Amino acid sequence: MHGGTRIRVIEPTDAAPIAAHRARDIEAFRRWEPARPTEFFTPEGQAERIDSLLAGYRTGTVWPGVVLADDQVIGEVTIGGILPQAHLRRGSVGYWIGSVAQNQGHAGRAVELALRVMTDELGLHRAEASTNLENLPSQRVLRRNGFSPYGVAHSSILLDGSWRDGLLWERILGD
Template identity: 40%
Template structure:
């Protein structure tokens, strides 16, 4: 699958993740560690290193080759990675669905990056990947992400108690979905 680079906000591009991103992604995660900590699982120290990111990226790119994951990064004009978005758990057949996850750097909040990326990824999921729907979850107190999802046409579909192990404990999540089309799945 060919993915193109596209501007999602002034001076920020959405582009496919590449093996060359290990150092920049490690730097971005290290710089945003405190900002992301309330919303993410506990990470080993290796996660914040270029070597740890190289290993992680290698796994994501293998899954991309198997058509089960599609990872992108947000790249600023200066080459810094300032966020990421991923479709994971891509399922075909009668389900024809995927899960969406994303993050935005602390210094890039409220600039439209998440909304721009989510909209673009939904179009790719529908037009290029052929998915019927995308699901997403947020912690119940992550109102920023909930606003992004609502703005991008996701609807709340429920509450999942003890859904994800985040920041050292099981957390309740709000579940969302966006139906992309009503065509029958490709066989």
């Protein structure tokens, strides 16, 4: 427990609460999250997605986490693109929090906990992230966790029908 926020590796039983959050938040997330196929918003579609995330977890390319408050799933925090090679040792952090649980510090604490996983469990040296230029809440989450912006990836993600620039973030974790 950390300020009322926990993270753990995703489990098959998380499919239903994740689908419920994402179905309810389709409109709220439209600006920030890529369009998804219909099955993404169903427990069955999420169960398939979780299977594939756990396959990546077993091979070490992804650490797929859920965010919990009062033992309820309220969002996800994912360490993706893990490059464990000794000369790279980096990964990229992504996250969302359901609209019903936003603005209570959960994403900030979840990223802090994910950074601990990156150092203590995965032995990584560098954390990266990407946000929309207008996504100020997400940028606050990263700044609060010691990330700095280092560049702009032009026309890098299709969001709500138009190609958007991505602001690139980095944080050096340690040796």
